[in-house]
Amino acid sequence: MRISDFVVRELGRRQVLLFFLLATGLYVLPLILADFPYIDDNWRALAAGNQWAGYGRLFTDWLYQGLTFTGAAPDIFPLPLLFATVAMSLALTCLTFHYFAEPTLACCLVPLPLWYNPFLLQNFSYQYDGPSMAFSLVAMVCAVTFDGSTRVQRWLIPAALIALGIGLYQISVNVFLGLCCVELLRALHRRVSWTEFWHLLGGKLAQLALGIAIYGVTAYPFMAAGRYADGLDWTAHPLLQIGTNMSRVLEKTALLFHGGYLWVFAALVLCALLGLARLGRPDRRASYVILGLTSLAVLVLLVPGITLLFRDFNEGARTLMGFGVLLVFLFYLARLALAPHHRWLPLLLIIPLLATLSLSFAYGRVLIMQKTFTTAALYSLGHDIAAHRELREAKRIYLSINYSDRWLTSAEGSFRQLPVLRYLLNVDYYMLAENLPSVGITNVVAERERRNATHVGYLRYPALVESLYYRIYLIGDYGFIVMKEPPHGRLLQW
Incomplete structure (x- = not known):
């Protein structure tokens, strides 16, 4: 069989699954090879601690208790991420056959951005939290694709999956809502009646409401009081607050569109707009295009999604899970535009996926650089103490x-060529106190309020240790490690 025949012929379920196993595994491979404990991973590994229930993520506690056969969370990375990768491959296989009755290789590319979301790399950086976030993504995909034989199954099981996803990571609700927008787009493409269209929309929203209700009586009661109490102040221009938060998100996502990435994604958007113009019957095309553009606008809002509604807005890349669904929407429309002209043209969708895969490997190398720097800093500080x-x-x-x-x-050099890497890394400190027990230093504590040590530095006491990046003071029985500002203007020229 010629390669060209394999590329364009219909694939079976096993072949689709093998493709997704390869693709999803390749995307997380750089992070597994880097093996860098990321922020919260340090204290969780020390204490084998879970404590996710207080954040409204009770099912993450259960996940690690089940995987480790303990009542806590010993460090077993990368096993949870490998399990999550296999689960996501199965979910993407179901989603592919849900979208396409006779999928080809090009069809498999359409749902892949759910996993090849560039901002999801920060989620995967967490060796503990990353797999639970991935499983929450799997739950939301399964909630959309499940089609039971009875009415009770069609309502209850998707709602339970939604509750499971929220209980693993609340932000994943943005993914479910985004996938509902894709479902509406598919309904427009199938030229369903308006009655069926609105019935589909109402059914999905009802499933979401039931899922939230299930979450409210299972995981939510374990949430610490006041965890999400600081919502928007609805008496002080809430739309202005939402607009401000959204502008910050746009500023961060703009870091991705640099150099060749800008042209790749501009071409993707252009193809998607051409595909949007092909929706529906000619006599209803204007209304279909308006609905399609409305869905696109909703998906843009769902990139940060529910985080826009909190006063303490988190602009971290790990909250932008909705960006992957936005890419799926664009990929679906782009395929509609490309497929009628030549059977090979939809394979052009592999270009933005390769760009994202390249970013994953670049980010993996940055993690290794950060790991090297952190190790050197750890040994330096541990030796001085x-x-x-x-x-x-x-x-x-x-x-x-x-x-x-x-x-x-x-x-x-990497940050200069790919500014999004710095946003994804989000490590802007020299050392965490949680790192020091690994070299036998147990009397160092993190000063979260940063008052004592900083005050000592301002008083200009004589330093016991003077290093390139820090000074260590000793006053009585207490020590104080005061970080210096990193030197300016250190340009590397080779």
């Missing part, structure tokens, strides 16, 4: 954190 008896025997050493985007000098 161990070499001074007064510091070894101090009752407590306070570590003050100085935030800066200039710590990781070795990645400056």
Whole structure:
């Protein structure tokens, strides 16, 4: 059989699954190879701690208790991520056959951006939280694709899956809503009646409401009081607050569209708009286009989604799970535009996927650079403390954190060419106190309020240790580690 025949012929379920296993595994491979404990991973690995229930994520606690056969969460990375990758491959297989009755290789590319979401790389950076976020994504995909034989099954099982997804990671509700927009787009493409269209929309919203209700009586009661109490102030221009938050999201997502990435995604949007013009019957095309553009606008809002409704807005890349669904929407429309002209043209969708895969490998290398820097910083600080008896025997050493985007000098070239990498990394500190027990230093604590050590630095006490990046002071039985500002203007020229 010629390769061209394999590319354009119909694929079976096993072949589709093998494709997704390869594609999803390849995307997370750089992060597995980097093996970098990311932010929260440090304290969780030390304490084998879960404590997700207080964040409204009770099912994440259950996930790790089940995977580790304990009542806590010992570090077993990368096993949970491997399980999540297989589960996502199965979910994407179901989604492909849900979208296309006779899928080809090009059809398999359409749902893949759910996993090849560039901002999802920060989610996967968390060795503990990443797999639970991935499983929440799987639950939302399964909630959309499930089609039971009875009415009770069609209502209850998707609602239970939605509750499961929210209980693993609340932000994944944006994915369900986004996939509902894709479902509406498919309904327009199938030229269903308006009655069936609105029935589909109402059914999905009812499933979501039932899922939230199930979550409200299962995981929500375990949430710590006041966890999400700070919503928008509805008496102080809430639309202005939402607009401000959305502008911050656009500013961050714009970091992705740099260099060749801008042209690749511009071509994708152009093809999607051409596909939008092909929707529906000619006599209703204007109304179909309006509905399609409305769905596109909703999907743009769903990139940050429910995070827009909180006063303490989190602009981290891990909250932008909805960006993957936006890409699926664009891919679906782009395929509609390309397929009628030549059977090979839809394969052009592989170009933006390769761009995202390239970004994943670049990010993996940055994680390795960060790991190297963190290891060197850990040994330096651990050696300085161990070499001074007064510091070894101090009752407590306070570590003050100085935030800066200039710590990781070795990645400056990558940051300059791909600005989104710095946003994805989001490590702007020299050292965490949780790292030091790995070299036997147990009397250093993180000074979250940053008052004592910083105040000591301002008072200009003589430093016991003077290093390139920090000073260590000793006052009585207490030590204080004060970070210096990283040097300016360190341009690497080779």
